[in-house]
Amino acid sequence: MSGKPRLTYINGRGRMESIRWLLAAAGVEFEEVFLQTREQLLKLGQDGSLLFQQVPMVEIDGMKLVQTRAILNYIAGKYNLYGKDLKERALIDMYVEGMADLYDIIMNHDFKPANEKEKDLANIMDKATNRYLPVFEKVLKDHGHDFLVGNKLSKADVSLLENILWLEELKPDALAKFPLLQSFKARMSNMPNIKKFLQPGSAKKPLIQEKDIPNVMAIFH
Amino acid sequence: MSGKPRLTYINGRGRMESIRWLLAAAGVEFEEVFLQTREQLLKLGQDGSLLFHQLPLVEIDGMKLVQCRAILSYIAGKYNLYGKDLKERALIDMYVEGISDLMQLILMFPFSPPEAKEKKIATIAEKATERYFPVFEKVLKQHGQDFLVGNRFSWADVQLMEAILAVEEKVPSVLSGFPQLQAFKTKMSNMPTIKKFLQPGSPRKPPPDENYVATVMKIFKLD
Numbered sequence: 543m544s545g546k547p548r549l550t551y552i553n554g555r556g557r558m559e560s561i562r563w564l565l566a567a568a569g570v571e572f573e574e575v576f577l578q579t580r581e582q583l584l585k586l587g588q589d590g591s592l593l594f595q596q597v598p599m600v601e602i603d604g605m606k607l608v609q610t611r612a613i614l615n616y617i618a619g620k621y622n623l624y625g626k627d628l629k630e631r632a633l634i635d636m637y638v639e640g641m642a643d644l645y646d647i648i649m650n651h652d653f654k655p656a657n658e659k660e661k662d663l664a665n666i667m668d669k670a671t672n673r674y675l676p677v678f679e680k681v682l683k684d685h686g687h688d689f690l691v692g693n694k695l696s697k698a699d700v701s702l703l704e705n706i707l708w709l710e711e712l713k714p715d716a717l718a719k720f721p722l723l724q725s726f727k728a729r730m731s732n733m734p735n736i737k738k739f740l741q742p743g744s745a746k747k748p749l750i751q752e753k754d755i756p757n758v759m760a761i762f763h
Numbered sequence: 764m765s766g767k768p769r770l771t772y773i774n775g776r777g778r779m780e781s782i783r784w785l786l787a788a789a790g791v792e793f794e795e796v797f798l799q800t801r802e803q804l805l806k807l808g809q810d811g812s813l814l815f816h817q818l819p820l821v822e823i824d825g826m827k828l829v830q831c832r833a834i835l836s837y838i839a840g841k842y843n844l845y846g847k848d849l850k851e852r853a854l855i856d857m858y859v860e861g862i863s864d865l866m867q868l869i870l871m872f873p874f875s876p877p878e879a880k881e882k883k884i885a886t887i888a889e890k891a892t893e894r895y896f897p898v899f900e901k902v903l904k905q906h907g908q909d910f911l912v913g914n915r916f917s918w919a920d921v922q923l924m925e926a927i928l929a930v931e932e933k934v935p936s937v938l939s940g941f942p943q944l945q946a947f948k949t950k951m952s953n954m955p956t957i958k959k960f961l962q963p964g965s966p967r968k969p970p971p972d973e974n975y976v977a978t979v980m981k982i983f984k985l986d
Contacts, residue, residue, distance in 0.1 A: 593857060593861065593898055594861045594864070594894055594895065594898065595894060603850070605850065605853060607853055607857060608857060608861075609856065609857045609860035609861060610860075611832065611856060611860050612853055612856035612857040612859075612860050613853075615852065615853070615856050616849060616850075616852070616853040616856070619849045619852065620849060628837060628840045628841060629824070629826065629837075631836065631837070631840065632826060632828055632833055632834075632836070632837040633826075635830065635832060635833035635836050635837070636814060636828060636829060636830050636833040638833075639830035639831075639832050639833050640814065640815045640829075640830060643815070673815055673816060674815070677814055677815065
């Protein structure tokens with residue numbers, strides 16, 4: 543074993559992508575195991591590797607961690623991306639949880655039937671531009687710092703960047719009304735670890751292709 | 764202001780109940796504000812109290828916290844219910860997240876149509892007895908300690924206790940195959956702060972009824 547964290551999931555974004563983002567932002571190299579069949583998932587469940595029979599699963603520091611939030615919190619804590627005290631952690635958690643609600647609808651968009659996609663996209667953009675993005679635009683405006691919390695990079699910034707970029711893939715002008723988020727995006731994209739993650743050949747996963755959707759559905763039922 | 768945390772929600776369990784449980788288990792007294800109309804919710808959103816225009820809201824230590832997990836993590840951290848180090852915290856998080864997936868089924872149950880309710884109860888029973896309870900039965904059996912993590916009372920124990928009681932309300936015999944969880948439930952029930960919370964007159968809310976469902980639909984305009 544190499545000592546690097548090992549991520550087990552499908553070869554796609556889903557619920558593992560936030561974890562890839564956070565490890566990359568922390569400058570941590572990792573290995574990946576990609577499930578291709580339901581049988582492989584069931585086998586992992588049977589051999590005791592998956593506490594609740596589900597992925598994502600990350601092997602790190604001798605633990606087999608499951609549950610996205612537990613994994614993200616551990617990585618954030620370990621690599622100092624979780625603020626300096628309980629109150630900063632509360633702010634970071636609040637921001638990340640808000641974004642997680644947005645992320646869920648973004649993530650599920652690709653799996654909507656064709657005749658529902660347009661309405662779904664409109665809903666996503668409505669929530670993004672009216673509920674979520676204004677909050678972070680205001681946070682950045684109010685304190686004038688580069689990062690959301692405590693003038694230091696945290697998992698909240700990584701989560702925000704990830705969501706912004708995915709929104710822009712769905713609708714390129716998603717940030718049109720948010721000048722501070724535009725400059726946030728530019729700054730974050732230029733940070734060395736993140737810049738590397740955004741380049742071709744990195745562990746960052748592309749949008750799922752239509753042809754792969756049936757297989758993914760089959761793995762997760 | 765009294766200095767006590769103040770909880771704003773509707774007068775019912777919903778997404779605030781886990782927070783009531785954790786504060787109570789930590790021995791922390793709190794105040795509650797119950798919304799009764801949609802206008803009250805919108806007004807709170809407009810005056811900037813609700814970061815994402817949603818409840819629960821907990822005012823604590825000068826902060827207006829929203830998002831259940833952020834609130835619960837803060838309370839757990841503040842009152843030493845979050846383990847002694849990062850690895851214990853990871854275990855607690857993992858257990859809490861798993862239980863919360865089960866609790867999500869309970870949370871949504873009152874809103875399912877009458878004809879679907881029997882099937883939903885069967886799903887809750889299945890998930891509880893096949894996916895979640897076996898995990899915690901095994902954890903307790905393997906280390907033989909009273910608490911799930913680090914031989915010390917934590918957020919994970921409170922969340923598991925809440926889940927056990929909530930599932931038992933729907934499936935009374937659900938613990939029949941789980942002797943460790945039965946003993947766990949008894950031990951938890953006898954802890955002074957939890958014992959107090961389980962007595963009539965505490966902030967613990969009754970199971971959701973039609974009134975609760977109607978209030979939620981009216982105030983939150985679920986979409």
